[in-house]
Amino acid sequence: MKYALFSGCRTGFDIPQHPKSAKAVLSRLNVQTQELDFGCCGYPAKEKNLDAFLLLAIRNLAMAQAHNLPVLTLCKCCFGSLKQAEYYFKNDPDKQVRINSILQKEGLYYDGGVKIHHMLTLLDREIDQDLLRQCITHPLDGIKVAPSYGCHALRPSTITGFDDRPNAPTIFERIIALTGAEPVNWSRRLECCGNPLLEKNSSLAQTFILEKYKTAEQEGADIICMACNYCHMQFEHGRDLILKSGSTPPIPAMLITQLLGRAMGLEKDRTGAETAA
Structure with missing residues (x-):
């Protein structure tokens, strides 16, 4: 199992223990992670400019799609932002065209469907529960x-x-x-x-x-x-x-x-x- 790890903007300075502890736990569960050149999930821009929010969020999903990886978020704000952006993008053909035309400048394209997990949904739905229990020593x-x-x-x-x-x-x-x-x-x-x-x-x-x-x-x-x-x-x-x-x-x-x-x-x-x- 391999996921694109979406740590979130604030972890580098404010919460480095979050990705650090996540990687340590995931390693025990035989889950591999890859860190892509992700940007902001778009959350801070959502209430000010919907197009900017969507562009920020969908760019991340396009990067994950280019690497053929599902996304694993550690932050619930990031999880909610990416899930909502995926929903808005999927249901608005005009925004799909507009955002993909901008992403093209980076060689990116998004056609939807990247799976987005939060750490809790991953642990609850994707990890074998017997394995998880065995790791509790x-x-x-x-x-x-x-x-x-x-x-x-x-x-x-x-x-x-x-x-x-x-x-x-x-x-x-x-x-x-x-x-x-x-x-x-x-x-x-x-x-x-x-x-x-x-x-x-x-x-x-x-x-x-x-x-x-x-x-x-x-x-x-x-x-x-x-x-x-x-x-x-x-x-x-x-x-x-x-x-x-x-x-x-x-x-x-x-x-x-x-x-x-x-x-x-x-x-x-x-x-x-x-x-x-």
């Missing part, structure tokens, strides 16, 4: 984990196809359970982390993330787990706010790839994970 027995779903993979469900129950998803809990940990039925698991609001209404964005930390701990979680670059940055921001306030340090928040790495017995320097509860 250090099960996280007795640890309670609260999944933070993130917004952009779930909706619109008819386009993303992330979970067949978008209002009551279980895909994240299934992966957590494979590590031996106990998924927490967290009341705020589907709520926004607040990152999209950070530059527009920082006070509201901070309220969102602080409430997520607070309720996860109140509802018995030992760890909060996310599978999105932007969610991870927001949880780091929330942790800094809590520490600066002089309050007790919050429970750890980590990426699903780091949680899996811990359950697989991978060294911390391969996952970038701090010691958790």
